[in-house]
Amino acid sequence: xxxxxxxxxxxxxxxxxxxxxxxxxxxxxxxxxxxxxxxxxxxxxxxxxxxxxxxxxxxxxxxxxxxxxxxxxxxxxxxxxxxxxxxxxxxxxxxxxxxxxxxxxxxxxxxxxxxxxxxxxxxxxxxxxxxxxxxxxxxxxxxxxxxxxxxxxxxxxxxxxxxxxxxxxxxxxxxxxxxxxxxxxxxxxxxxxxxxxxxxxxxxxxxxxxxxxxxxxxxxxxxxxxxxxxxxxxxxxxxxxxxxxxxxxxxxxxxxxxxxxxxxxxxxxxxxxxxxxxxxxxxxxxxxxxxxxxxxxxxxxxxxxxxxx
Amino acid sequence: xxxxxxxxxxxxxxxxxxxxxxxxxxxxxxxxxxxxxxxxxxxxxxxxxxxxxxxxxxxxxxxxxxxxxxxxxxxxxxxxxxxxxxxxxxxxxxxxxxxxxxxxxxxxxxxxxxxxxxxxxxxxxxxxxxxxxxxxxxxxxxxxxxxxxxxxxxxxxxxxxxxxxxxxxxxxxxxxxxxxxxxxxxxxxxxxxxxxxxxxxxxxxxxxxxxxxxxxxxxxxxxxxxxxxxxxxxxxxxxxxxxxxxxxxxxxxxxxxxxxxxxxxxxxxxxxxxxxxxxxxxxxxxxxxxxxxxxxxxxxxxxxxxxxxxxxxxx
Numbered sequence: 001x002x003x004x005x006x007x008x009x010x011x012x013x014x015x016x017x018x019x020x021x022x023x024x025x026x027x028x029x030x031x032x033x034x035x036x037x038x039x040x041x042x043x044x045x046x047x048x049x050x051x052x053x054x055x056x057x058x059x060x061x062x063x064x065x066x067x068x069x070x071x072x073x074x075x076x077x078x079x080x081x082x083x084x085x086x087x088x089x090x091x092x093x094x095x096x097x098x099x100x101x102x103x104x105x106x107x108x109x110x111x112x113x114x115x116x117x118x119x120x121x122x123x124x125x126x127x128x129x130x131x132x133x134x135x136x137x138x139x140x141x142x143x144x145x146x147x148x149x150x151x152x153x154x155x156x157x158x159x160x161x162x163x164x165x166x167x168x169x170x171x172x173x174x175x176x177x178x179x180x181x182x183x184x185x186x187x188x189x190x191x192x193x194x195x196x197x198x199x200x201x202x203x204x205x206x207x208x209x210x211x212x213x214x215x216x217x218x219x220x221x222x223x224x225x226x227x228x229x230x231x232x233x234x235x236x237x238x239x240x241x242x243x244x245x246x247x248x249x250x251x252x253x254x255x256x257x258x259x260x261x262x263x264x265x266x267x268x269x270x271x272x273x274x275x276x277x278x279x280x281x282x283x284x285x286x287x288x289x290x291x292x293x294x295x296x297x298x299x300x301x302x303x304x305x306x307x308x309x
Numbered sequence: 310x311x312x313x314x315x316x317x318x319x320x321x322x323x324x325x326x327x328x329x330x331x332x333x334x335x336x337x338x339x340x341x342x343x344x345x346x347x348x349x350x351x352x353x354x355x356x357x358x359x360x361x362x363x364x365x366x367x368x369x370x371x372x373x374x375x376x377x378x379x380x381x382x383x384x385x386x387x388x389x390x391x392x393x394x395x396x397x398x399x400x401x402x403x404x405x406x407x408x409x410x411x412x413x414x415x416x417x418x419x420x421x422x423x424x425x426x427x428x429x430x431x432x433x434x435x436x437x438x439x440x441x442x443x444x445x446x447x448x449x450x451x452x453x454x455x456x457x458x459x460x461x462x463x464x465x466x467x468x469x470x471x472x473x474x475x476x477x478x479x480x481x482x483x484x485x486x487x488x489x490x491x492x493x494x495x496x497x498x499x500x501x502x503x504x505x506x507x508x509x510x511x512x513x514x515x516x517x518x519x520x521x522x523x524x525x526x527x528x529x530x531x532x533x534x535x536x537x538x539x540x541x542x543x544x545x546x547x548x549x550x551x552x553x554x555x556x557x558x559x560x561x562x563x564x565x566x567x568x569x570x571x572x573x574x575x576x577x578x579x580x581x582x583x584x585x586x587x588x589x590x591x592x593x594x595x596x597x598x599x600x601x602x603x604x605x606x607x608x609x610x611x612x613x614x615x616x617x618x619x620x621x622x623x624x
Contacts, residue, residue, distance in 0.1 A: 014463075015463055015466045015467075018463055018467075019467060022467075022472075022475075023475060026475050026476070026478075026479045027475075027478075027479070029479055030478070030479050136360075136605065136608060136609060136612075137601075137605065139604075139608055140551075140601050140602075140604040140605035140608050141601040141604070142555050142558060142559065142600060142601070142604065144558075144559065144562050144578065145558075145578060145597045145600055145601060148578065148581070148582045148585065148593055148597060149593075149597060151582075151585060152585055152590065152593060156585055156586060156588075163586075239468055239469075242468075243468065243469075243470040243471060246474075246563070247559060247562060247563060250563070251582065262563060265474065265478055265563075265565070266564065268478070273475070273478065277471055277475060280468065280471055281467070281468055281471065284468050285466065288466075
């Protein structure tokens with residue numbers, strides 16, 4: 001176990017380093033300096049600015065400087081908003097994004113699992129068809145379309161929910177639903193298929209023969225095994241929610257990390273883009289790692305010394 | 310129960326048991342059904358799946374409309390009539406007009422062209438790179454395979470959309486940069502599938518036979534291995550298309566995709582969102598509806614193909 005964790009940690013560091021390197025050189029492959037289009041600065045100011053951000057050094061030296069500062073968890077300053085550092089942006093945006101992400105993920109997992117179990121229990125019945133139609137629609141409607149349709153109907157036409165921003169719990173409902181629909185649909189389908197498989201096992205028959213109610217069978221015996229596949233895709237779902245949050249935060253004007261990332265892209269503010277990308281990637285890699293470990297703990301049949309294909 | 314008793318010496322076989330078979334019974338042992346090929350069988354099962362067939366029909370309609378849609382109106386997608394801005398759907402403009410007086414019907418089907426083009430191109434390029442890489446890696450095996458899979462593992466660990474966004478920032482917006490950005494990381498999934506299949510198949514007898522006759526690696530891969538992996542490959546391709554269409558719409562929505570005046574569904578949805586408070590519902594509804602419909606069609610078709618092409622699910 002310890003050996004496995006260590007080797008995984010090592011692989012994580014390598015992957016992260018590759019991401020940092022790719023991001024860095026991609027950002028420096030863009031022609032022009034970030035100060036080019038700005039109001040006409042004098043030659044001296046230009047040089048000072050470039051010297052301040054080490055832009056006058058060769059790319060490789062800049063790379064070393066960047067890696068060094070990353071090692072101390074310093075993402076550097078923002079170029080366009082010179083008063084704030086990327087660290088401050090992440091510090092301000094991440095809690096908001098995390099709140100949105102966790103709410104959506106909880107919503108997706110709970111409703112997806114319930115939907116999947118109901119569909120499996122009534123396999124090929126009306127509930128099954130309704131639930132699975134919902135699921136296919138949920139997978140097919142892109143999250144940003146879902147968000148705009150929700151705003152159109154629930155916020156503009158019916159005025160039940162506020163249109164945008166991030167203030168009260170009421171504000172959180174629409175963006176969370178929009179972000180959760182896709183993952184919910186995926187979870188529902190997966191839960192259904194693995195639940196159907198588990199419900200056909202002999203030990204479920206035994207449990208039924210013992211006189212357990214359906215509810216007891218599902219919660220005590222079936223769910224434990226049926227939810228294992230759901231855990232394996234949780235890492236991917238976190239990634240989906242995370243990238244989805246860029247556009248959801250933009251639509252609902254939520255001051256999360258996605259907003260800084262998208263603004264950084266629109267402003268071509270390279271330190272911000274690099275910093276947020278590296279942060280996002282590190283977060284994702286960590287999540288995948290946690291999911292793997294959790295899977296190994298929850299399913300004693302999996303041995304964690306070798307990664308299976 | 311029906312075991313014959315061992316000792317029954319005096320049984321006389323009646324003569325009527327020794328009559329020759331009737332002519333009509335000669336064929337009793339013949340296989341009645343003509344043997345069905347893998348593809349025919351898959352098609353039979355797919356055509357029984359109503360949802361998937363409806364997806365296929367929708368898809369054909371969408372493709373047909375993408376081809377003829379922009380041609381059956383008198384307007385072009387970028388023709389502006391500023392005096393006729395924001396008109397609701399009418400006989401004149403079936404899907405209404407946008408704020409610059411451009412016909413939404415023409416623009417919507419023009420958007421369909423872009424989405425479908427991006428989807429099919431991404432799937433095709435993923436197919437080419439993925440099959441070449443995965444096939445080679447799986448066939449070679451050993452150290453080459455180990456090394457090539459390390460690369461795949463690293464690429465697989467990269468957050469897909471995040472990398473696509475970065476590439477778009479670097480390469481600048483545009484249709485072809487989108488396709489490049491989508492395929493740079495997108496082929497990895499295909500390569501993994503092909504490699505897994507090739508690994509499984511390469512030690513089977515027909516491959517051995519082929520190699521005994523001196524077939525080259527490329528011939529074995531093309532003639533023996535690929536045809537047997539076509540099922541999973543096709544499923545993967547049908548599922549790549551909606552992913553690519555989604556990514557294009559997503560990027561265009563963020564302002565990183567195709568640029569005005571070209572109409573892509575993502576661009577149109579983004580425009581529609583900005584006027585959501587003014588009640589011009591048709592500007593959001595049509596692009597939103599058709600993106601979702603396209604993704605729906607591909608997803609249900611992909612699901613159906615997965616069931617139809619998986620030999621394990623044969624009944």
